[in-house]
Amino acid sequence: ELKVEQNPLFLSMQEGKNYTIYCNYSTTSDRLYWYRQDPGKSLESLFVLLSNGAVKQEGRLMASLDTKARLSTLHITAAVHDLSATYFCAVSTGTASKLTFGTGTRLQVTL
Amino acid sequence: GAGVSQSPSNKVTEKGKDVELRCDPISGHTALYWYRQSLGQGLEFLIYFQGNSAPDKSGLPSDRFSAERTGGSVSTLTIQRTQQEDSAVYLCASSLFGGTYYGYTFGSGTRLTVV
Numbered sequence: 001e002l003k004v005e006q007n008p009l010f011l012s013m014q015e016g017k018n019y020t021i022y023c024n025y026s027t028t029s030d031r032l033y034w035y036r037q038d039p040g041k042s043l044e045s046l047f048v049l050l051s052n053g054a055v056k057q058e059g060r061l062m063a064s065l066d067t068k069a070r071l072s073t074l075h076i077t078a079a080v081h082d083l084s085a086t087y088f089c090a091v092s093t094g095t096a097s098k099l100t101f102g103t104g105t106r107l108q109v110t111l
Numbered sequence: 112g113a114g115v116s117q118s119p120s121n122k123v124t125e126k127g128k129d130v131e132l133r134c135d136p137i138s139g140h141t142a143l144y145w146y147r148q149s150l151g152q153g154l155e156f157l158i159y160f161q162g163n164s165a166p167d168k169s170g171l172p173s174d175r176f177s178a179e180r181t182g183g184s185v186s187t188l189t190i191q192r193t194q195q196e197d198s199a200v201y202l203c204a205s206s207l208f209g210g211t212y213y214g215y216t217f218g219s220g221t222r223l224t225v226v
Contacts, residue, residue: 033214042202043217101154
């Protein structure tokens with residue numbers, strides 16, 4: 001059974017600081033997704049990582065994928081308050097393409 | 112449509128009643144998924160439709176849950192004889208060709224409360 005673990009579960013950080021969220025998964029996969037969820041809202045797609053060594057950046061967020069280590073990271077650079085949200089990683093395997101989600105990381109950026 | 116549309120946005124029902132949740136995917140998306148988000152269980156896969164293939168029902172938690180997709184477009188998730196543990200946000204997503212390269216677009220969800 002595929003398991004996806006994220007850490008930390010909760011992250012409080014000051015504006016301007018850097019930090020990394022980690023996503024480990026248990027089964028071979030080369031398809032990993034990052035989503036953002038604001039309170040009471042749905043999931044917003046951030047990144048789609050499809051191959052080993054893939055790196056994508058959007059603004060202050062950068063995601064990478066190491067399929068050999070079964071690890072993805074979401075790096076936050078110089079955090080701003082607007083980045084406060086819950087971030088989920090998800091892995092897709094097999095022909096069914098269903099997503100298995102991590103537990104989520106609630107990010108709180110304080111002024 | 113421009114996005115994945117779900118209705119109703121909120122539903123309060125009495126224990127034991129049946130409910131129907133609707134999802135209207137993005138036009139042209141062949142794949143449609145239902146997920147459930149609850150405090151204790153996180154985000155769980157429920158069911159997946161891809162074109163005319165038989166749906167993957169492996170995530171449905173009990174036989175009280177069923178879903179159908181008519182004409183390859185709109186889907187309805189039905190929960191019979193609702194229980195309090197069914198209270199959750201039910202999210203629908205659609206994708207082009209199973210999501211691999213283009214990702215998945217989620218609707219805003221239906222918040223179900225069973226009292």
